[in-house]
Amino acid sequence: xxxxxxxxxxxxxxxxxxxxxxxxxxxxxxxxxxxxxxxxxxxxxxxxxxxxxxxxxxxxxxxxxxxxxxxxxxxxxxxxxxxxxxxxxxxxxxxxxxxxxxxxxxxxxxxxxxxxxxxxxxxxxxxxxxxxxxxxxxxxxxxxxxxxxxxxxxxxxxxxxxxxxxxxxxxxxxxxxxxxxxxxxxxxxxxxxxxxxxxxxxxxxxxxxxxxxxxxxxxxxxxxxxxxxxxxxxxxxxxxxxxxxxxxxxxxxxxxxxxxxxxxxxxxxxxxxxxxxxxxxxxxxxxxxxxxxx
Amino acid sequence: xxxxxxxxxxxxxxxxxxxxxxxxxxxxxxxxxxxxxxxxxxxxxxxxxxxxxxxxxxxxxxxxxxxxxxxxxxxxxxxxxxxxxxxxxxxxxxxxxxxxxxxxxxxxxxxxxxxxxxxxxxxxxxxxxxxxxxxxxxxxxxxxxxxxxxxxxxxxxxxxxxxxxxxxxxxxxxxxxxxxxxxxxxxxxxxxxxxxxxxxxxxxxxxxxxxxxxxxxxxxxxxxxxxxxxxxxxxxxxxx
Numbered sequence: 001x002x003x004x005x006x007x008x009x010x011x012x013x014x015x016x017x018x019x020x021x022x023x024x025x026x027x028x029x030x031x032x033x034x035x036x037x038x039x040x041x042x043x044x045x046x047x048x049x050x051x052x053x054x055x056x057x058x059x060x061x062x063x064x065x066x067x068x069x070x071x072x073x074x075x076x077x078x079x080x081x082x083x084x085x086x087x088x089x090x091x092x093x094x095x096x097x098x099x100x101x102x103x104x105x106x107x108x109x110x111x112x113x114x115x116x117x118x119x120x121x122x123x124x125x126x127x128x129x130x131x132x133x134x135x136x137x138x139x140x141x142x143x144x145x146x147x148x149x150x151x152x153x154x155x156x157x158x159x160x161x162x163x164x165x166x167x168x169x170x171x172x173x174x175x176x177x178x179x180x181x182x183x184x185x186x187x188x189x190x191x192x193x194x195x196x197x198x199x200x201x202x203x204x205x206x207x208x209x210x211x212x213x214x215x216x217x218x219x220x221x222x223x224x225x226x227x228x229x230x231x232x233x234x235x236x237x238x239x240x241x242x243x244x245x246x247x248x249x250x251x252x253x254x255x256x257x258x259x260x261x262x263x264x265x266x267x268x269x270x271x272x273x274x275x276x277x278x279x280x281x282x283x284x285x286x287x288x289x290x291x292x293x294x
Numbered sequence: 295x296x297x298x299x300x301x302x303x304x305x306x307x308x309x310x311x312x313x314x315x316x317x318x319x320x321x322x323x324x325x326x327x328x329x330x331x332x333x334x335x336x337x338x339x340x341x342x343x344x345x346x347x348x349x350x351x352x353x354x355x356x357x358x359x360x361x362x363x364x365x366x367x368x369x370x371x372x373x374x375x376x377x378x379x380x381x382x383x384x385x386x387x388x389x390x391x392x393x394x395x396x397x398x399x400x401x402x403x404x405x406x407x408x409x410x411x412x413x414x415x416x417x418x419x420x421x422x423x424x425x426x427x428x429x430x431x432x433x434x435x436x437x438x439x440x441x442x443x444x445x446x447x448x449x450x451x452x453x454x455x456x457x458x459x460x461x462x463x464x465x466x467x468x469x470x471x472x473x474x475x476x477x478x479x480x481x482x483x484x485x486x487x488x489x490x491x492x493x494x495x496x497x498x499x500x501x502x503x504x505x506x507x508x509x510x511x512x513x514x515x516x517x518x519x520x521x522x523x524x525x526x527x528x529x530x531x532x533x534x
Contacts (some may be wrong), residue, residue, distance in 0.1 A: 094485050098494045101297045120298055121492045153390070158482065159489020180396065181476040181486075190374060196389045238296050 030106055030236075031243040035079045040072040041087040043096060043105035043235075047185055049209040050267040050275055051129070051232070052110035060088045063267040067128055068109040068234060071250045078246070092184075093159065097121050100235055107247070108235035111206065113161045123240065124233040125247045126255070126290035130282040132226030133165040134204040136192070136211065143199055144223045146170065146177075152198040153178045155188045165228035166201040185210050192220070203230055205277060212273050231286065248292070255291035300493055304500050309487050313497070316483030317504050323401055323479060324466045330405025331465065335412025340442060342417045353413065360410035365403070366471055372403040373475050400472035404465060411461045418457075419450030452523055459516040463509050480504060 027035065034040055044060040045052040052062040069086070076084040089105040096112065099105045100122050114124045135154075137143040143152075146169045154170075156163035158181040170177050180197060182188040188200045189210050200207070207222045214220055234251075236244060254260040261279070270276040303309055341353035360368070373396070377388045388395060423446055431441045451458075473482035484497040491497075 094488055094494070097488070097492045101494075102295045117490075118492045120300075158476075158478075159486045164490075181478060181482070183474050183476065187474075194374065194378070194389065196395075240296075 027242045029240040029242050030103065031075070031240070031246060033103075034075055034106055034243075035081065038081050038083055039085045039087050040068075040075065040107075041089050041105040042068050042072075043089045043091045043099050043108040043110070045092070045110040046090060048111045048206070049212075049273050050271050055272075060090075062110075063263060064109040064111065064128065064232070064234065066263050066267075067251065067254065068107050070254060071107065071234075071247050074246060074250045093157070096235065100237055103237065106236070106243070111203070111232050112235050113203075113230040114233050115161065118235075119238075121238065122235050123238050123244060124235055125244070126251045127231035127233050127286045128251065128260075129205070129232040130280065130286050131203040131205045131230050131232065133162040133201055133224075133228040133230070134207055134222050134226065135224045136200045136202070136207040136220055136222055137198065138192070139219055139221050141198060146224060146227065147173050147175065149177045149199060150175050151177075153180055153196070155180050155182050155191055155197045155200040157182055157184070157188065157202060160202070161228055161230055162202045169227050186213070189214060201227075205275075208275050208277055209273065212275060229282075249294070252290065252292040253294070255287045256293070260287060297495070298493075299496070300491075301496055303487075303491060303493055304496055309491070309497070312478075312483045312487060313480075313500055313504075316478055316480040316501075317508075319397070319478060320466065320469050320480040321508065323397065323404070323472060323477065324469045326401045327404035327408060327469065328462060328465045330401070331408035331412050331461070334406065335409035336416050336447075338409060338413035339416025339420070340447075342413065343420045343446075353417075357410045357413050360407055361414070365407050365468055366474065368407055369400065369403045369471055369475055373399045396472070396475040396477045400469070400475055400477050404468055404472070407468070408461055408465050411464070412458065415454045415457050415461065416450060419452075419454035420446050422453055423449055449525075452520075452525065455516060455520045455523070459513060462512050462516065466508055466512065467505065 042060070042065060044054075044062070044065060046054050046060075048062070050062050051064040052060065054060050072084050072086060075081070087105075089099060091099050091105070091108065091110075096108050096110075097118070100108050108122075111129070112118075112124075114127065118124075135143065135146065135149075143149060146166065149170075154166065154177050156166055156179055163179075163181075167179065170179070180191070182191060182200075185202070185206065188202075191197050192200055193215065200210070202210070204222055204226070211217050211220050211222065234247065236247060254263070264279055268275055268277045268279070304313065338353045338356050341349045342357070344350055363371075377385055380388060392398065427445055427449075428441055431445045432438075436444065469479055470481040472479050473485070476482075478486070480501050484501040487497040488494040
């Protein structure tokens with residue numbers, strides 16, 4: 001027993017000594033682990049078009065993933081690594097926090113709204129997209145705003161910022177709306193197409209994306225003023241100063257050089273799914289405000 | 295792990311209320327589904343033991359269909375496909391008219407799925423009784439119905455109480471699949487709280503504890519039933 005303990009202790013001591021010099025030159029936090037393993041793990045969504053989704057061959061891609069790939073490139077260049085493997089970790093809205101908190105993925109690259117509540121568990125890089133809550137309705141239904149939903153059925157993705165915003169607007173206008181929770185975007189569309197509900201609430205960019213998936217996209221329209229303000233960003237682990245600084249630098253550079261506009265064009269105008277959404281002024285301002293000098 | 299624990303949130307408004315309402319929904323859903331499963335499953339189970347070949351085949355087809363399709367797929371079929379096959383009026387009622395269509399669809403789907411399993415238990419319970427008993431009862435002048443009512447079912451049910459316990463527990467656990475239809479039961483509520491607060495471990499821990507509590511209660515109840523209904527000198531009188 002004692003022998004074994006000594007053996008284990010010396011093994012630990014030796015491995016610590018051996019690995020010491022390697023870590024000495026490396027940064028701390030998750031950046032240190034990325035450099036040591038030469039692997040960058042990207043958390044992606046399967047259906048968040050065009051931010052983070054899989055194509056017909058099952059390969060993750062999208063606007064947010066492109067930004068994360070730039071961060072991975074920068075780490076490779078900065079620490080002069082001979083290679084950088086990209087590992088893709090599939091997530092859902094329910095798993096995105098634990099996956100970042102427990103270190104399974106280094107960055108969550110999809111369409112996550114920055115909220116102060118979420119900052120209790122994770123941190124965010126600079127905003128990369130600005131959107132807000134709207135409604136997707138059948139054309140000719142006469143619904144143009146949330147007040148028109150009196151006595152009707154509204155779908156919401158359980159737990160999203162959009163659900164919160166819609167419920168707040170319903171309370172504010174003192175409406176009686178039957179709010180039905182759905183599991184994901186495709187199921188919301190199915191409910192709408194089968195006539196089980198009158199409207200679906202989500203971010204307007206998401207709604208434009210869902211509309212393209214409908215059997216007949218021209219049957220549906222996105223209506224309403226913005227019921228919430230949703231800036232999207234890349235989610236990273238908490239208290240991870242060095243990685244955060246590097247991430248912010250990469251984004252600043254994209255914003256300063258204007259490369260972000262090319263990336264935006266690639267995914268949104270008209271984009272692979274024909275979403276055709278020109279950049280709004282809020283996003284232009286947000287990009288300018290987050291373009292810091294090197 | 296880089297995570298801020300906050301167990302107090304489980305007892306704060308509105309999350310405490312959500313958990314209670316989710317737990318209640320889970321229990322009500324499971325009990326309704328079990329009522330369907332037990333009564334309908336018993337009928338199918340009896341059908342499978344009859345001499346009439348047609349009735350026996352009907353029972354077998356039912357069991358094989360409902361037992362072999364995954365429950366998740368069955369939920370989707372009941373919710374998204376079956377209503378499309380109905381005439382327009384009924385379709386409108388199912389989709390918009392009836393109260394809480396997600397909940398009742400989940401009850402029906404879970405009930406009929408579990409019925410197939412109950413049917414198999416009931417069948418094996420009846421078939422475990424020596425053929426001689428049935429023959430003796432018939433020879434005494436019992437009708438077929440009376441044979442089942444007074445001889446086969448009372449002993450058959452007692453024999454399968456332990457394995458029925460499993461299916462009763464299964465109803466509670468499988469009820470979590472109802473969240474895919476948008477029913478806000480315990481698991482769905484845990485997910486909802488997670489989405490709102492980004493505290494993912496606490497609500498699921500709470501859900502785990504509540505599921506364990508309810509299943510332990512079910513086990514205790516079934517043990518009690520087993521003891522109370524024991525008949526000395528039959529298979530169900532078993533050693534423990």
